[in-house]
Amino acid sequence: MSPCEALNHCPTLKRQAFVRWDLEAKRPLWEYKTRDVQYLLQGIADDNNLSSETLKHIKAFLSGVFTYAKNQGVIDGLNPVRDAMIPKKAATSEETYAASLEEVLAIMDVLGKAGEKKARAAVALVFFAGLRPGEARGAHWEDYDGKRLFVRRSIWRVWTTSPKTESSVKPVPVIEPLRSILVELREGDRNASTGPILRGPSGSPLDLVNLAERVVKPALLRCAVCKQREAKHAGACHDFQLDETLPKWHGWYSLRRGVATAVADLSNSLAAKGLLRHSSVSTTERHYIKDVPESTLQAMKQLETLCNECANHGQVKPN
């Protein structure tokens, strides 16, 4: 399949490339260097968890754009796309691992007990709302009406995608325990009504990669003997022994995959698609499904019930 065929086959790829491009639209084509194209590709890869094969297609598409521009006399010299490298993919387990509901609840429990409310809310947002990490960063209080969260923007590094260009502006149902967590977070944030839900002290959106490294991962590295964190274990009179009862961290996408798996198990793949807002449904559906699909809503309600059962029956190991 040629890149053109691939792109016609999958219009979302073209859209992704253009959405990302739009972020840097203030920069004219002739100012692009290979490094900029590399950033562009990295951004698309980070936001969408694409295979390197798909990224190659996107690169070929971008290259075509610059070739055209060169022929039109807009740019001169080398095509900056030519030497841009395809971003290296994440570790294998991070690509495929789907976190289970029990694991996610256990991670949230550890973070809650450690007083890491923002990190817990981030985990809950990505899992229970099925958001991409960039979308969780871009979620604002004004997008949330108490029942639904409208996914209007995505943030990658310092760039925000414009809501108009995102065809995935669809609401996701907000179920328990996410609802309660958001209530608590909002109260702790002086009842904020606007701005990023996940924000740092300066008010700017939290960097989730950084949050995972700084807060989530260390919280899960606990000693089985004394329950002390690895980072604070140096003074103990015994060797650190990793507490294997705590789940391992497999990256933000493992949460999104996890909820898709859970919802698909509870109902059907269409419900999962509804939650993840994939545009691989037919054009008709893309245009006419304005709200949360009924099947998604039903499956999410079941997931909510399951969470309550887990909590009530103590299926989640106490930490």
Ligand SMILES: [Zn+2]
């Ligand atoms: Zn210990």
